C-alpha cells in the first residue's frame with residue numbers, strides 16, 4: 001500500500017541518488033586511462049593528515065584577526081596578521097629542521113603605498129619556503145602552491161572585530177603548510193615553493209608583488225596552484241554540498257597573449273588550450289591517478305573564476321605564468337566575509353567549526369600529488385610544431401627534445417575539437433618527429449615528455465609551421 005510518508009522519503013532518496021550521480025558526472029573524468037601511480041608519491045600522500053590540517057586552521061583562526069591593515073599592530077598577545085606571519089614562518093622552520101635544513105624559509109616584505117582598500121602605506125609580508133630541486137639541470141623549473149593567510153569580515157577595512165577566516169583562507173594556507181611538511185621529506189629534481197601571501201582581501205597585493213618580482217628576476221615558474229576557500233563548508237542540511245569534488249578554475253587563453261596570438265587562437269580554435277587550461281587538465285588526471293580510490297575528484301570549470309570574485313592566481317596569470325584556482329564545490333556565503341554573529345537564528349562568520357578537515361586533507365593530497373608529479377617529471381618538450389606546409393590528411397609534429405635530460409620518450413595527445421579533455425595518448429618513443437594518420441583539421445594535438453617511471457610533463461599544444 002502506498003504510504004505518502006515513506007513515498008516522500010523514497011522519492012527524496014531517489015532524488016539524492018540522482019543528484020549525486022549528476023554531481024559525480026560533473027567531475028572531470030578523463031576518457032583516457034590514467035597513468036599508474038608512482039608508489040613513492042602514493043606513500044607521501046598517506047602522510048597528509050587531517051589532524052595536522054585541523055591544528056593549523058585552528059591556530060590561524062585564533063589570531064583574532066589576520067586583516068592586512070592590522071600589520072601596524074605589534075604581534076603582542078598573539079593577535080593580528082604579524083603574529084600569524086611569525087607563526088607560519090616558525091612552522092616552515094620547524095619542518096626544515098626535521099629535514100636537515102632542506103627548506104629555505106624566506107619572506108617577501110614590501111611597503112604597499114596607499115591604494116584602494118589600503119588607506120595608508122602598509123607593510124605586506126609574504127612568507128614562503130623553497131624546496132630546491134636536486135638536479136642542477138632541472139632545479140630552475142619552479143612549481144608553486146599558494147594560499148592567502150590574511151582575512152576579513154563584513155567591512156573589508158575593519159581591523160577591530162574578529163575575522164577568523166578559517167575557510168577563507170586559513171584552509172588554503174594549511175594546504176601550503178601541509179604540502180611543505182610532507183613533501184620536504186622527499187627530494188625532487190625540480191623546485192617547489194610553498195607560498196602564503198597577504199593582502200589578498202584588499203586587492204591581491206601580496207601575490208601581485210611576488211609574481212612581479214618572480215617575473216623581473218626571471219624565475220621559470222611553470223605552474224601555480226592557488227587554494228582559496230578549500231574548507232568544504234560542512235553546514236548540516238545543505239543539500240548541494242558535495243565533499244567529493246573540488247572545483248579547478250582556469251583561464252582558457254593566456255592573459256598575456258598578444259593581439260597576433262589571439263588572432264591565431266581564434267582562427268585555429270585554440271580558445272581552450274592556454275597554459276593554465278593545460279595545468280587544469282593535468283590536475284584532473286592526477287586526481288584520477290591518485291584520488292579516485294578515495295572518491296575525490298577535480299571538477300574543471302572552464303572560467304577564470306566565479307562571478308564577482310577573484311583570487312591570487314590572477315596575479316600570476318597577469319605575469320604570463322600558468323595558474324589555476326582550487327575552491328570547494330559549494331560555498332556558503334553566510335560563512336565568508338561576514339562579522340561573527342547570530343541573526344534570526346542564522347550563524348554568520350568564517351568559523352573553524354564549519355570546516356571539514358577531511359575535505360581539506362583531500363585537497364592537500366591533490367596539490368601534493370600534482371606538485372610531486374610535476375617536480376619529478378621531465379621538462380616539457382620545446383618548440384612544438386605542427387607542420388602545415390601542404391594539404392595532407394595525416395599530421396606531422398616536430399619538437400625539440402625536453403631540456404634537462406630526464407625525458408626517455410614522448411607522448412602525443414589529441415582530442416576532438418569539441419571535447420573538454422584529452423581522449424587519446426600515443427607513446428611515440430624517444431623521437432622528436434612523428435607522423436600520425438589523424439587529420440589535424442579534426443582534432444587538437446599536444447605533446448608531453450615522459451620519463452622511465454611514467455612521470456609526465458605538462459602538455460604543449462603545437463604552433464602551426466608553414
Ligand SMILES: [Zn+2]
Nearest residue numbers: 168169228229
Ligand atoms: Zn580568499
